[in-house]
Amino acid sequence: MANNFENPELFQQAAAMAARRYPFERSDAKLLAFSENATYLIFDPETNERLCVMRVGRPGYHTLEEYESEIAWLRQINDYTPLKVANPIPATDGSYIQQVELEGTTYYCVATEFLTGTTLEQDDNPAAAPQHFEMLGEVTAYLHRQTEIWNGTKDIKRFHWDTENMIGENAIWGDWHAYPDMTDEEVAKIEQCCEIIKRRLDRYGKTPQNYGVIHADLRDTNILVEGDAIKVIDFDDFGFGWHVHDLASALTFIEERDEVPDLVNAWLTGYRKVLPFTDTDFVEIDTFILQRRIQMLAWMASHQDSTPVQGYMQGYMEGTMGLVDRYLRLFG
Structure with missing residues (x-):
């Protein structure tokens, strides 16, 4: 790209x-x-x-x-x-x-229209993070529920955020192999993870209950709060995808942090207020998180002229390899 x-x-x-x-x-x-x-x-x-x-x-x-x-x-x-x-x-x-x-x-x-309010990201109190993720989960479920009952979904023309389009060689955001300065060992390990991800998600499948229209970038920067009003912005990436990808997207750039399990649990608490989240979905959370992390390698490689990319790249490869090693221990 x-x-x-x-x-x-x-x-x-x-x-x-x-x-x-x-x-x-x-x-x-x-x-x-x-x-x-x-x-x-x-x-x-x-x-x-x-x-x-x-x-x-x-x-x-x-x-x-x-x-x-x-x-x-x-x-x-x-x-x-x-x-x-x-x-x-x-x-x-x-x-x-x-x-x-x-x-x-x-x-x-x-x-x-210009929406007023404060993004969840601007509330940088660490103690508030689980509360933010519970709200993110609830908001995400409202969107998933709406697309499940809206018969206009069949007329939507958008990308499919499936494995090939996220981490394949011809992915929408480019090839993750283009990320600068990767070692041969890092490439080999990520390739091994990509094979496992594809195999697991082929088995997970695409059903009306787990795959449909999603926001695909529903994280704290894209939620505005003003009083009791919750406002969602930035629908540019929306398309078809697995519902759990919206959870992985919420963790973009922070997947390696120690508090992630608590944030995931908070997101699930919010989501389950509106829709079920099954055990079958739960066991693939790590797969979706790593798939998103690898997708963002491709995004950063192909978007180095984009405003935030230089800051995001700081330490990103080291964090990615920590997640890769953990994933290979779990599923390799």
């Missing part, structure tokens, strides 16, 4: 052009983050009023149909769960997705 943001000024230009298609009297764009997309705060430069959040998709990552699927799900979540998500905002012509052409490339732009 090539450098995602070789021309950041084009993304800024696309955001500004798209914003002019909305009924805003004045608008300017301020970059919030580069990741799978570029996200901008659209604001009034005279009053500083926050008008919306504008997401400019990386060309080639999602199709128009995939963005339409996201908007359809967001509207369902707001209508049929106790959760709140950022509603898409229609442009002056009533459409929700703006296609901006720049230098022969199409940029898909989606505006959503």
Whole structure:
């Protein structure tokens, strides 16, 4: 996968052009983050009023149909769960997705309302972490339950986050072998784990009870809390996948920490308030956690221009190999 943001000024230009298609009297764009997309705060430069959040998709990552699927799900979540998500905002012509052409490339732009609140990540009191994960588990189950009962799920067009698309040679985020400076021994051990993961998940299978539409990145950075309101953001990775992958995603970048078993138990407590979590699901938690960890090796290798990656890479390989060795002791 090539450098995602070789021309950041084009993304800024696309955001500004798209914003002019909305009924805003004045608008300017301020970059919030580069990741799978570029996200901008659209604001009034005279009053500083926050008008919306504008997401400019990386060309080639999602199709128009995939963005339409996201908007359809967001509207369902707001209508049929106790959760709140950022509603898409229609442009002056009533459409929700703006296609901006720049230098022969199409940029898909989606505006959503600006949600206020504090992310769970911002509450950095370690004692609060289990409570956060219990909330994450409950929120995740509400989303899973909604997709199970929504007959529109069959019309969703999105990625499948299965083993091949996460850790295979042609994975969506690239090949984990491309992570810099791995030793031959590290590669061999991870390859051995990938074979075990594939074998175990082939046996686990895909059923309506364990596989469906998932958020795929439901961690503390993507939950906002304001009073009693719980708000979910960043649906860019949503697609089809195993439900337990949402638990593994909640642990992204902290999988090797000593407190993880307590966080997993807290997440399960929250999840079980809404939906069952079976013993068959439970025995594969370690498999899903390691699969996510390896998936993120590929993501970091192919996204080194992305805002947070340099910090995440610090110590990541050492932590990964600790998890790999433990997994091989358990299942090798």
